[in-house]
Amino acid sequence: MYAAYAAILISVYHRSNYLERSISNEGDYERHAFMERLTLMDNEDCYNQLRMGNDAFARLINILRGTGRLRNNAHSNVEEQVAKFLHIVGHNLKNRTMKFYFKRSSETISRHFHQVLRAIISLDDDCIGAIDGSHFRVKVSNDVVQRYQGRKYYPTQNVLATCSFDLKFTYVLPGWEGSASDSRILDNALVRDFDKLIVPQGNYW
Structure with a gap:
């Protein structure tokens, strides 16, 4: 819990410093206002737009920035670059649609998309x-x-499962009611006394 709050605060600090240096025209104001709505909205809305919650987005930003995989530049910060990427892959959006939302050229959107894609792929080692x-x-x-x-x-069970890259199930947790969220089930899987989900040190799914 505290780690998630710290990650969000660090992300807001970087974004605030960047805003002071970079806003110079109407397009900048519109873009940064849009980014504020994306990243400071309530968790459900953030998930609907970026396909992850506020804390997950802040942690991803901190990983990509903290490991040097992505950096702020003179015209855009890491938050904006990653938000564009998540918007595209999460909603199958075209460049012309992203131009409207982010007030960027197609070339800039394409460049940022591939920069973030390379950064995400580089995390694959773990x-x-x-x-x-x-x-x-x-x-x-x-x-x-x-x-x-x-x-x-209709009634369902929400079954949590992990799968290796050779398409073999490595963990299955059945029994949870369909109204339970994935995050709640995952939290339980990590702390339960029996059939606990073990995450090897330094690895992730």
């Missing part, structure tokens, strides 16, 4: 697979059906 929650339809008694009915119109 990545050991994929992790996600999947919903499976179930039949439950009427007295608990609401707990199992989340985003679907």
Whole structure:
């Protein structure tokens, strides 16, 4: 919890310093206002736009900036570069759409996209697979059906699973009701006494 808050504060500090130096015209104001809405909005809205929550976005920024994979430049900071990338891959957006939102040229958007892509790929050395929650339809008694009915119109279990790059399941945690969020299930998987999810030191999914 405290680490997440610290990551957000550090990200806001970098962004504030950058804003003081870089805002010079109307396009800059519109772009930075848009970035503020993206990164300072409530967690659900941030997830809907960037496909990750505020704390995850701040941590990703700190990893990419802290390891020197991405840097602020004279015209854009790391937050903006990563937000453009996440917007494109999360919503399958075209450059012409991104030009409207970020007030940047197609060349700049393309360059930033590939810079962030290379930075993300470079993290792959420590990545050991994929992790996600999947919903499976179930039949439950009427007295608990609401707990199992989340985003679907029918009751489900939200099953957390990890998979290696050779397509083998390495961890499966069934049983959670469909209304439970992926983050809640992951938090439980990391601390449970039985069938705990073990993350090797220095690795991630």
